[in-house]
Amino acid sequence: MKVHFIAIGGSVMHQLAIALKRKGYIVTGSDDEIFEPAKSNLQKEGILPEKDGWYPEKITTDIDAVILGMHAREDNPELQKAKSLNLNIHSFPEYIFEESKNKKRIVVGGSHGKTTTTSMIMHVLKNSGKAFDYLVGAKLEGFDQSVAITDAPLIVCEGDEYPASVIEKRPKFHFLFPHVAIITGIAWDHINVFPTFDFYLEQFNIFIDKIEPGGVLIYNETDEVLKKLVSAHPSTVRKIAYAIPEHTIENGQTKVVIDNQTATLNVFGNHNLLNLNAAYYACKEAGVDTNTFLKTIASFTGASKRLELLAKNDGTNVYRDFAHAPSKAKATIEAVKQQFPGRKLIAVFELHTFSSLNEKFMSEYKGAMDKADEAVVFYSNHALELKRMPPLDPPVVEKGFDKKGLVVINDKNKLQDWLQKQDYKNANLLLMSSGNYDGLDILTFAKEIV
Structure with a gap:
């Protein structure tokens, strides 16, 4: 499998490039400027472009997939060459789906808490011995990458509502088609992309539409906007509402109680307790019991730059x-x-x-x-x-x-x-x-x- 990245230096793009290289693919790429730590990471894997710039001659008919980064413009010469050759051009999320068609897909969407909730699920799955792939928007202790693509039967993805690429303006999470979907809450953001709240809200309606038949939607019922949206949506998928779980705070430490079982946490705050409860239900769908969840979540220290x-x-x-x-x-x-x-x-x-x-x-x-x-x-x-x-x-x-x-x-x-x-x-x-x-x-x- 030969894959070429246009704008390989992106914070998540270069991580996908490394993941595919480790899977055994032939990986090439270009960018007009690559900063640290992407530069050193790509160099270590032997896939750092020899020099900055765009080189249409790199785009050849033997390339199986071209992956287009957000940094690339519509007039990018490599993109134009790929179009002229009718190559398979994918945005980042479109390609993640291509690699996970035969996997069970857990996708975490919402205006806030996506990274932490995704990280919590990953932490529990890893420490409970589950094999899985992942895509997350931050550095997490115990993981050397923010993207992993292997032959695992499960993938956990952070689902961003921002546009997928310069030629694909729809939100990233519309391309991931979850079996287990989480929506953490809805609060209007990115007004340069979503000029009205109603337009922003509609993206989450579409996300629910994308859940696979027989799938499940896990949603934060303390968010009145989200609760109303889910209630009005005609989807027949199974719905699981979650709220802040039972807990106590003593001497700056939080203890959480789920199914009469207790764990002392390293993280705190109502928003993190909500994130934890969403992660609990997702992990349950992945076959993790309550006792295992609480034992493993107790050692979670948070994602980078999240409290x-x-x-x-x-x-x-x-x-x-x-x-x-x-x-x-x-x-x-x-x-x-x-x-x-x-x-x-x-x-x-x-x-x-x-x-x-x-x-x-x-x-x-x-x-x-x-x-x-x-x-x-x-x-x-x-x-x-x-x-x-x-x-x-x-x-x-x-x-x-x-x-x-x-x-x-x-x-x-x-x-x-x-x-x-x-x-x-x-x-x-x-x-x-x-x-x-x-x-x-x-x-x-x-x-x-x-």
Whole structure:
């Protein structure tokens, strides 16, 4: 099997390339720029392109499949050559489906919690001895890749609602056709792709339509929007509703109870308890019993950048989280406050995505940071320039978040000064961003304050 990747350097694309190389396929690829860690990973596997750029001469009739990355444009010369030769061109999710047609497919969709829920399922399956393939959007302890394609009978996929490729605008999770589908919740995001909430909502209706006959839908019944959508949907698949499971919090530790069996967790927060319950039902569908699930989930420490503990001492914890959408920021802040009610919570939130930097979307953040004792919203003018977006005035941000005492900063040096002036005695610091605070060295700062 010969496979060529157009835009092989993508964070997930290069992982698929490596997985197929390890499966024994002949893998080639191109990209106009490849950054770390993709560059070193591809080099180690012997599939790093010799030089940057696009080379139509690489596209030949003996290629079985061309996989198109999101980074590639419609006028890409390699794509044009592949079209002219009538080669099989696939987006990433389309190709994942091609490799998993004979597998049982578990697909995790939803506006938030996808990565963590997928990671929880993977952690349990691995530690209970199940053979499976996977696709997940973060680094997970115990897995050297975020994509694995083998001859396993089962695959677990994180199902993103973002467009599949430049020539296939439909959401990625529409191409995975699950036997077991999870929807964690629905909260409008990606307004540059889904300009109205109704249009966004429709993508989840279509996802339910894609569940294989005889399949199951596991959904979060605490999300009223989702509950209403599932109730109104004509699908005859089996439906399993889940909510926050029984639990207790003592001395900063959460214990969960399922079927009268208990486990002490390394993760916390209502959103993670919801994720855990969704994972429980999915693992049950994969043949994992309650006792095994609780024994294995107890050692789950979280996915990278999902309430990740950067540093701590007896009175201070520093966390970072990928939260960027309003619902994610709100859930993460509330989780830390609930877990440590006696500590002050200092929260820093970076506006970095197209949606979050859009003045029209700002009102969606109302109330998102209300539970924080000290709150900063940061954004860089550099990010606005890169995304070719108009300037964003701090008063617009203040009005959108509508939080008393909110500090808005758009200069990384001023952010660093603000952080250094805070009192971290008996306090937790929560750093939320899908970016990097315009290059600020957050990891070193986190270690310094503890």
